[in-house]
Amino acid sequence: MRTVPTFLTMTALAAIALSGCAASPDTEATPSATAAAISCTDPGTTSDAVTVTGDANAEPTVTFESPLAAEQTERTVVTEGTGDAVEEGDSVSIAYAAYNATSGAKLTSGGFGDDAGLTVNVVSSQSAIAGILKGVACSNVGDRVAVVITPDDGFGETGNTDLGVAATDQMLFVIDVKEILPTRATGEDQEPTDGFPTVELAKNGEPTVTMPKTDPPAELGVEVLKKGDGATVTDASTVTVQYSGSLWATGEEFDSSWGTGPTTFAVSGLITGFTQGLVGQTVGSQVVIVIPPGPLGYEGGNDQAGISATDTLVFVVDIISEA
Secondary structure, three states, X not given: OOOOOOOOOOOHHHHHHEOOOOOOOXXXXXXXXXXXXXXXXXOOHHHHOOEEEOOOOOOOEEEOOOOOOOOOOEEEEEEOOOOOEOOOOOEEEEEEEEEEOOOOOEEEEEOOOOOOOEEEEOOXXXXXXXXXXXXXXXXXXXXXXXXXXXXXXXXHHHOEOOOOEOOOOOEEEEEEEEEEEOOOOOOEEOOOOOOOOEEEEOOOOOEEEEOOOOOOOOOOEEEEEEEOOOOEOOOOOEEEEEEEEEEOOOOOEEEEOOOOOOEEEEHHHEOHHHHHHHOOXXXXXXXXXXXXXXXXXXXXXXXXXXXXXXXXXXXEEEEEEEO
């Protein structure tokens, strides 16, 4: 259950597209965005006027005459894909190139080629820019779409000064729908390790964690519950995961991605124990990471998440993808 603001900082993209509602293992907080209802979005004369050229899976060349001024968010399919249709509840990896549609300035881009895509969870509870959800909904894998996003489907009345987006500015996203991601670990079951919390999985893969009636370990502990055969995570990786975080002392869950879907972040941006627990694991694996209080976790605690300076943290992590 998500109860406090999330700290899911990945890149400048996170400020554009992602903010969550919990205290994840990241080290910094991101600004909030407005959760949006999901709907299919029609093309219009504004989105149709954007010229997009270039090969699939490579950053496109985007040409438009600024300022763009759509009356409502518009979405034009530039290239039609042949993959599966994106449905509500899916987790989708996208590549993107983002522009200030009013000034014409480029904002950011990512996910093209071998770079990690942004994970967009197509659920109404997802905290994300509404225009991005509208761009991804009703697409097919392989689609390239141009989405002109009005302020009310973007940053609203506040804009985003860090990105150079004023409250009245429209944005343009050119999005490649790369793939529909799994939402849980798919690896082979492993024997549980003595002394670790017990993990039971719901039908959708969401874990319920029961703590042992013993004192927590004084050192970092890592248990592999499912062993995947995918790529190995390094400290330079960007990963997409499902995770939950609980307190050893009470069993209380202080953070979870379940309910909104997998999230993507750079391994190097996480608290030290979480990074150490992920490095060397493989995609498709589910791991339990037990982090003692102190420098490996939130040294001094984390009041916003209800974590004290003496709390041992237990994360259950499903590793979905790596780049």
